[in-house]
Amino acid sequence: MNNELNALSDKTLEKLISHKMIDLFIRVGLIGFLVVRCYQIFKPFIGLILWSVILAVAMYPLHAMIARKMGGRDGRAATTLVLAILLSVLIPSTLLVFSFADSTTGLVKQVQNGTLQVPIPNESVAGWPVVGGKLYALWSAAHTDLGSVVAKYEPKIAIVTKQLLGYAASAGTSILMFLVALVLAGIWMAYGESGHAAAKAIAKRMAGDEKGETLVALSTATIRAVAQGVIGIACVQALLLGAGFILVGIPAAGIWALLVLLLGIMQIPAALVSLPSIIYVFYTNDSTPVAVMFAVYTMVAGSADNILKPLVLGRGVDAPMPVILLGALGGMATGGIIGLFLGSVLLALGYQLFMAWVYHENEEANSGEKAG
Template sequence: MSNENEPTSDKTLEKFISRKLIDLFIQIGLIGFLVVYCYQIFKPFIGLLLWSIILAVALYPLNALIARKMGGKEGYAAVAVVLFILLSVLAPAASLSFSFAESTSGLVKQVQSGTWQVPAPDESVAGWPLVGEKVYELWSSAHTDLGAVIAKHRPAIATFARQILGYAATAGTAVVTFLAAMVLAGIWMAYAASAHAAAKAIANRMAGPAKGENLIALSTATIRAVAQGVIGIACVQALLLGAGFIVVGLPAAGIWALLVLLLGIAQIPAALVSVPAIVYIWSTQGSTPAAILFTVYTLVAGSADNILKPLVLGRGVDAPMPVILLGALGGMASGGIIGLFLGSVMLALGYQLFMAWVYSPNEEER
């Protein structure tokens, strides 16, 4: 009898396993469909959400300080922080963004119409090492016959002009996105306790209770280090120098300020932009009081990072500067001006988490 029941038992077991597998595949498929569909719906808001979280994490120490002064009212403190940031940052940032868009559009129109005159190069340009003679020759040709130079390099100029106009178009969008992200950051800071508890629960679920707290602490420290010590200082320096460029009447002031921002994020001295700006002002305006005042102001504002960095985070960031630079450039290439900030922070965060995983002790070796 036992031999006759064995095939029946095997078939029953096979049916049970098959049914379980089919149910498992159906469940996985439904969950995968739900995840992909939700991602497609939420995809346009991912950048805004990440940007608001980064702002909230970076600004929360200030929010906590103000909340203590207000008797622990974090909601009122968050409103105060958001209003202060918007009034102190949004106005000059909007001015630089509109200046960037206006200057690039006007420059392209002048070049296309042939009304833009390139100033004559100084004789000392020819003495520059390695590239001096070629730069002097190209500069002289552009000064005498700009149309011929444009015709010779038309494809490269057209590509560069389209890229510049694209960045100019995204400058205003970046300001609006920052406004929305700042408002969301205020909401996150007002409910900081609940947000931290949710983040801790997610981290514990992902990495386990033993490592979840360390994961949150490392992420918070990295975001604040990069946002405050690199991006924040670069923004302050770009705003200071950009304001001076606008006041003195430097052509394409918004472009110069954007270059300062890029160099600041890459941890490259702003002198690469400020010194040529000073040279241009002296060559066009001479030794006027305005030029002298602009020189002093630019040199002081250009060295502001040397004063602010020790005050904000001591010296340097744990993530290597090439990681931050690649994140900034890659983020800007994929996400425009906002991607410039998101890319550097997220790549630095990913690098820190990866290195923490690499050097963490193996459970089996304990």
């Protein structure tokens, strides 16, 4: 009798476990299906949302200051800040983007048509170590018969020109994305307190109460450090120098401005671009006063980072410069111009969170050894 009861109870337990397993698989499957579908729907907007959140976090201290002067009206403060940025940044940014697109497209067409005029090289180039001889021979061949050089290196040139055209096409798209992201950032800033509370609630749910607070604080500090102290100042410097390049008529002004932006993110002095531009203007411009004014303006704009960094954040950020550089280059390779900014911020944030986790684990291990 007991054996029959035990067998019956075992069968009942097996049925119960099997029903629970089936219910679990169904729930997991439904949740997985919902997550995948939500990701597919949200995927086209991920970059835009991330960019708007980064802008909102970086600009929120300025928004809070404006809101205090307006009597705590967050909506009006956000609208005022967004309009001010649009008026002060949109016009020069648009000019630089169009200049970059025109310069890149024109350069590619000249290379493809064989109409690009290459100046004769200086004989001193041949004396450069390692690469001098080959570079002088290639340069001379390009000056004499550019078509043959283009035909010889056509596969490599095709790859480069395709990338340049892709960057030129993405420049206009990046401006539109920036405008939309700026408007969204204004909305996030208008509801900044509730958004911050939601971020803390999510972080606490993921990492616990104490670690959640630290996670949100570290993420906020890293985003502001990279966005304001590195990217923001690099953008200002690129806009200032790019505007000067356009006014004096330097060829491919947008490309040189983009190079200044990259150098600024790499924490390399903009003098690598500004000094050759000054020499070029002195040699090509007929008006000496214009050349002198351009030289003074370029020297001041080129050293703007030395003035702005101490005012904004002081020297340097917590994330190493190689991490920011890799993020910028990798982001640009995968996401175009807009990826240049997103990549540096996100990789720096990931690095900071990872290192915080490493140091926290080491501290817990050391405290456990001391207690033992």
